[in-house]
Amino acid sequence: MLERLRERITPTDIVMWMIGGSLLVMIIWGSAATLLAGLYTPRHWLDFVIFGLAQGSVYALIAMGYTMVYGVLRMINFAHSEVFMSGPYTAYYVAAAFYRSGLLESHPVLCLLAIFMVSMFISSMIAFLLEKIAYRPLRNAPRLIPLITAIGASFFLQYVFRGLYGSGFQAYPVVKMLEGHWTFIGIRILRFQAVVIVAAALLLAALYSFIQMTRVGKAIRAVSEDKEAAYLMGIDVDKMISTTFIIGGMAAGAAGAFYGIMFKQVHFFMGFIPGIKAFTAAVLGGIGNIPGAMLGGIFLGLIESVGPSLFLDGLGIVAPYQLKDAIAFTMLVLVLIFRPTGILGERLAVKKA
Amino acid sequence: MKRTFILFTILALMIGIAATGAQAADAKDPIGVVTIKKGEPVHIAYWFVVAGENASLGTDTKRGVEIAIEDVGGKLLGHPIKLSGQDTGCNAEGGQAAATKLASDPTIIAAIGSNCSSEAKPGAPILWKAGITTVSPSNTAPYLTDPARGPEYEGYLRTAHNDKIQGAVAAQFAIKKLGVKKAATIHDGSVYAEQLQAVFAETFKKMGGTITSQEAVSTGSTDMRPVLTKIATGKPEFIYYPIFIAEGGHITRQAKEVAGLEKVSLMGADGIFSPDFYKAAGETAIGMYHSSPDFSAFAAGYKDFLAKHQKKYGEKPLAPFHAHAYDAAMMVLKAIEKVAVKGKDGSLTIGRKALRDALYATKGLKGLTGNITCNKLGDCADPRIAVYQTTADNVKKLEMPDKPFWKPY
Numbered sequence: 049m050l051e052r053l054r055e056r057i058t059p060t061d062i063v064m065w066m067i068g069g070s071l072l073v074m075i076i077w078g079s080a081a082t083l084l085a086g087l088y089t090p091r092h093w094l095d096f097v098i099f100g101l102a103q104g105s106v107y108a109l110i111a112m113g114y115t116m117v118y119g120v121l122r123m124i125n126f127a128h129s130e131v132f133m134s135g136p137y138t139a140y141y142v143a144a145a146f147y148r149s150g151l152l153e154s155h156p157v158l159c160l161l162a163i164f165m166v167s168m169f170i171s172s173m174i175a176f177l178l179e180k181i182a183y184r185p186l187r188n189a190p191r192l193i194p195l196i197t198a199i200g201a202s203f204f205l206q207y208v209f210r211g212l213y214g215s216g217f218q219a220y221p222v223v224k225m226l227e228g229h230w231t232f233i234g235i236r237i238l239r240f241q242a243v244v245i246v247a248a249a250l251l252l253a254a255l256y257s258f259i260q261m262t263r264v265g266k267a268i269r270a271v272s273e274d275k276e277a278a279y280l281m282g283i284d285v286d287k288m289i290s291t292t293f294i295i296g297g298m299a300a301g302a303a304g305a306f307y308g309i310m311f312k313q314v315h316f317f318m319g320f321i322p323g324i325k326a327f328t329a330a331v332l333g334g335i336g337n338i339p340g341a342m343l344g345g346i347f348l349g350l351i352e353s354v355g356p357s358l359f360l361d362g363l364g365i366v367a368p369y370q371l372k373d374a375i376a377f378t379m380l381v382l383v384l385i386f387r388p389t390g391i392l393g394e395r396l397a398v399k400k401a
Numbered sequence: 402m403k404r405t406f407i408l409f410t411i412l413a414l415m416i417g418i419a420a421t422g423a424q425a426a427d428a429k430d431p432i433g434v435v436t437i438k439k440g441e442p443v444h445i446a447y448w449f450v451v452a453g454e455n456a457s458l459g460t461d462t463k464r465g466v467e468i469a470i471e472d473v474g475g476k477l478l479g480h481p482i483k484l485s486g487q488d489t490g491c492n493a494e495g496g497q498a499a500a501t502k503l504a505s506d507p508t509i510i511a512a513i514g515s516n517c518s519s520e521a522k523p524g525a526p527i528l529w530k531a532g533i534t535t536v537s538p539s540n541t542a543p544y545l546t547d548p549a550r551g552p553e554y555e556g557y558l559r560t561a562h563n564d565k566i567q568g569a570v571a572a573q574f575a576i577k578k579l580g581v582k583k584a585a586t587i588h589d590g591s592v593y594a595e596q597l598q599a600v601f602a603e604t605f606k607k608m609g610g611t612i613t614s615q616e617a618v619s620t621g622s623t624d625m626r627p628v629l630t631k632i633a634t635g636k637p638e639f640i641y642y643p644i645f646i647a648e649g650g651h652i653t654r655q656a657k658e659v660a661g662l663e664k665v666s667l668m669g670a671d672g673i674f675s676p677d678f679y680k681a682a683g684e685t686a687i688g689m690y691h692s693s694p695d696f697s698a699f700a701a702g703y704k705d706f707l708a709k710h711q712k713k714y715g716e717k718p719l720a721p722f723h724a725h726a727y728d729a730a731m732m733v734l735k736a737i738e739k740v741a742v743k744g745k746d747g748s749l750t751i752g753r754k755a756l757r758d759a760l761y762a763t764k765g766l767k768g769l770t771g772n773i774t775c776n777k778l779g780d781c782a783d784p785r786i787a788v789y790q791t792t793a794d795n796v797k798k799l800e801m802p803d804k805p806f807w808k809p810y
Binding site for chain 1 (some may be wrong): 452453454588590615616617619621622623627628630636650651654659677680681684698717
């Protein structure tokens, strides 16, 4: 038993484990020191968690698109961050029109729903066209080629939107109904964050049950398991791949509308950072695995919000929030060292290896 | 055969003339010369952030330069003036790329730029290596004119104020006018923001105040609530965040949402003193303060300038540095005029080192921002910094306040 273990462990593994181990020790030490210092009250921690959940649900929705596309096509759709950007950027013009006409004041719920729909529709259409024009002709090309195409498509979309809407940013109007905060059982929560968290949770649940329970969902899962077998079983593979892109685009468009509500600013480059983070989240959760992407997104949002204070404050690092991104990617490194398949990725890895 | 011989002779003669000409010219200037033939333009380049989130800053300064060129009639010593430019993106990479592009063009005589200090840090040495002197209208980070900056910045000057002054004014304002005792700062890791908040914190502490925390955010981040919650644990009464428009907008919007910061006073600096910032921050900007150049202390010619600006672009200036850009352009044009040697054939010869020396020797030039006199390190401004407060009207009309709220003098 020991012999076999020794054979399997390479020096690289040992180095990786040492890196991972020392990172873990640092994290535990930092957290302990922060908690002992007692600078933050439980209310602060609760605030951090709520902020993290709101940001995390946006990541989770975007990560869905990455993971589903990976599931059916085995490619990373790097243009997904532009799919995310296109929806809310276009919906901004709808929002601004509502605001100018006073409709946003008088019928805020209807207007929000309309903004939401527009954002989802545009994003899903961009995703659909992207697949049809850029990826379908390369379906049977070597793996690297669609990947490069995706990067090219990403730049193309960015600059098309820059050309369409300008290089500056636009600011979403404020929805009065969503300003301020609510208090539930002593927990203070910002209104729009509450709305975003609840709506995102519902959407994620709906998406998950769609994939699990409907015929189309089943067909998509079949395509992602084995394209040829699915084809032989009478499933229209092309249609299922298109559907996957449309669903991923819808999730991204919804995430974009939430982003617009939470952060107000939209511009042509806004997709880049959330896109990279959501991709990280998808890998964290186990790429190709849908609940994994959701979990990864929420986890990443939480880590970004809680992590700098919890891990780094205790280590005496000044201005820890500058290292927010570093923490997010360190988490990715840690997960990849100890669980190369991602948090929920094991089953999938066994099947497809 | 004979014809070939004549051809060769002519060719040899031509090469000889060109060679002696170049040699004679080179001998005059240790770095090199630019010769402008008759009818060819005097080429000046800008490197400003004219696209993206911070485009208002670059557009504002570009317009200042354009008006300056118009004011001299678009001509210098009988040659037309040509203005070209590169976008710098308000980051180090953009500054480096823009400077490299400018440096590869040998017709460029002098440059005006950059906007953000992070651009100038890698960019100015690249330009100076190519012999191009640059005058910045809006770099304010102390490092750029610090004695420790190194010889690679010898071709760098600025008409903008040094943040040693701006940071101190902001701290004086917080203590003397607002009477706050505890303050926090936020920077974004850029040379400008980091050094400005450091000067603020130092002065604030010296004057008896307490700095509860000096935080930082990364550029491009949007969720500022966690970092603001961290700041709230120190219970500051005042937050100074001299950063740029996108992140500054997020902080302004989100600060009042965080428990414990509802009553805190917010203050930004000249980097977010722009209508675009009001767009980013919306109504949450009402009541906040900005440190910025004192427009009311500008020279009498400033009114004329504003009228020309309104006529040419149909709007008020977009950021605080148009007048500094105008002065920078005037400085460059005057210096070229001083060192340019007119040839008999109507050409102009300009020595690069001579131009740099002439710019550094600028003394008592009557500019819009005041009397421009350069010191040994290239600080040429006559800085008067004031504090402005944003009103509801400013946000509604997307216009900067034009009357200072408080002055240190």
